[in-house]
Amino acid sequence: MAFTLFGKKKDGEKAEMSFIDHLEVLRGHLFRSVVAIALGAIVFGVYNKFFVREVLMGPTHADFPTYKWLCKIGHALGLGNVMCMKDIGLKMQSTTVSGQFSMFFTVIFVGGIILAFPYIFFEFWRFVKPALTKKELHKTRGVIFWVSLLFFAGILFGYFVIAPYTVNFFANFQLDENIENRWTVTSYIDTLVPLILGTGLAFQLPLVMFFLAKIGLMSAAFLRRYRKYAIVIILLVAGIITPPDVISQIICTIPLLLLYEISIWLTAKVQKEKEKEEAQEWS
Secondary structure: OOOEEEEEOOOOOEEEEEHHHHHHHHHHHHHHHHHHHHHHHHHHHHOHHHHHHHHHOHHHOOOOHHHHHHHHHHHHOOOOOOOOOOOOOOOOEOOOOOHHHHHHHHHHHHHHHHHHHHHHHHHHHHHHHHHOOHHHHHHOOOHHHHHHHHHHHHHHHHHHHHHHHHHHHHHHOOOOOOOOOOOEHHHHHHHHHHHHHHHHHHOOHHHHHHHHHHOOOOOHHHHHHOHHHHHHHHHHHHHHHOOOOHHHHHHHHHHHHHHHHHHHHHHHHHHHHHHHHHHHHHO
């Protein structure tokens, strides 16, 4: 049985594509995405000292913006130094010959992905777009903007909120005073990079729920039913990675809860639209 997909003719009509043709199109999208990542990596490579010292190693510095903001908020609220994080005073080491060299390529590669993300998604969208109907295209208008916006919002939240809390927690955690925390630089990178990228992807939750609702795999009732469990999980995560004060936990928890509530709202909206369309079909 032949496998066929759809492309677009010059007149706008859909035309069948063979599986091989489909792979050729996909290869073009992947190639352009790789080029975009390479260009982003070059930018990070040229300015590597700034990105490594000021950005990547930023959460290890006592003057990191998050630490200063939280301390000022604590003083403004009359809490004294409760929200001021301890000085990390952390020195890292590279224990392998090529450790720092490997880290350099990891940093520029991940940086390239972050910078090129909107274009990567744009290529993905161009790939799936011909298979959508006009009605589906109309309903997904602006998807590239919203996906990119949520991704960068997640990256910023992960970098300025999750990362400094995590670094500060593990830097000051000791089982015994005789045990000194001295991290390897590769361990630091392997912890921080997935954390920040993961937060960027986690912020896609509302859009993921939106599309799952579109294809009938998710409902607002399901999300409402398990809301209490989601809240408990979010609070536990916030309690683990933040200092033991309520304000810090709230700062970390509110955006994640907000994303969950937006997901419920979007899925409910999709369900109402489906019910309205079905009612029109029956009338």
